Amino acid sequence: MAGLRVYYGGTFDPVHDGHLAIARAARDVFDTAIRLMPAADPPHRSPPGATAAQRAEMLDLAVAGEDGLCVDRRELRREGRSYSIDTLHDLRAEHGADAPIALLVGADSFVGLPDWHRWRELFDQAHFIIAERPGSPLDRDLRPELAAMLAGRWCHAPQALRDTPAGLVFRLHQALHGESATAIRQRIAAGRPWRDEVPAAVADYIERHRLYLNGSRDSGPAARPPL
Numbered sequence: 001m002a003g004l005r006v007y008y009g010g011t012f013d014p015v016h017d018g019h020l021a022i023a024r025a026a027r028d029v030f031d032t033a034i035r036l037m038p039a040a041d042p043p044h045r046s047p048p049g050a051t052a053a054q055r056a057e058m059l060d061l062a063v064a065g066e067d068g069l070c071v072d073r074r075e076l077r078r079e080g081r082s083y084s085i086d087t088l089h090d091l092r093a094e095h096g097a098d099a100p101i102a103l104l105v106g107a108d109s110f111v112g113l114p115d116w117h118r119w120r121e122l123f124d125q126a127h128f129i130i131a132e133r134p135g136s137p138l139d140r141d142l143r144p145e146l147a148a149m150l151a152g153r154w155c156h157a158p159q160a161l162r163d164t165p166a167g168l169v170f171r172l173h174q175a176l177h178g179e180s181a182t183a184i185r186q187r188i189a190a191g192r193p194w195r196d197e198v199p200a201a202v203a204d205y206i207e208r209h210r211l212y213l214n215g216s217r218d219s220g221p222a223a224r225p226p227l
Contacts, residue, residue, distance in 0.1 A: 040078070130170070
């Protein structure tokens with residue numbers, strides 16, 4: 001069976017040090033490359049403050065020189081909304097039904113899984129690696145339908161995810177980081193300190209393109225207006 005392929009999807013608006021800490025932790029635990037996969041048109045949130053191209057370029061800057069971290073632009077090349085089930089079907093077509101594939105997600109996103117498009121089918125296509133963060137509600141208040149789906153799926157050994165194509169859930173223990181893309185955007189718009197929470201090259205890019213100054217998509221000359 002092929003090695004585990006891990007995809008870390010998200011808006012990355014902007015990518016920050018917390019994202020990178022999660023990616024590094026998963027890389028080290030599973031001894032595999034982590035593919036950061038920006039969503040072009042995320043269906044579960046308001047329109048991003050930066051364009052898809054800008055968010056991908058910031059990711060390129062963030063992972064430059066990082067062993068085992070890379071950017072996967074497949075969702076940017078697909079028209080329409082960035083549904084995870086469609087992405088996983090693409091990955092299965094590319095790698096085959098027996099390849100171990102995992103989605104790396106934050107705990108705050110995972111608890112909202114029942115709101116995702118065709119969410120139950122995701123477990124047929126991939127494992128889930130869940131990264132905790134400060135204040136995460138992972139240990140409480142799971143919706144009954146999600147709690148029922150998780151029964152019997154939790155595993156504690158990284159090897160278990162390599163031994164089967166999909167369907168398991170692994171809790172990634174890592175040093176907790178408090179960075180939040182929402183909070184960073186708010187600090188930029190308010191003129192408060194924010195640079196220390198993103199890689200230096202990303203901070204320079206944000207300033208150069210004048211992103212997030214007004215808390216909206218049209219905050220800089222390089223950003224396109226909402227469609």
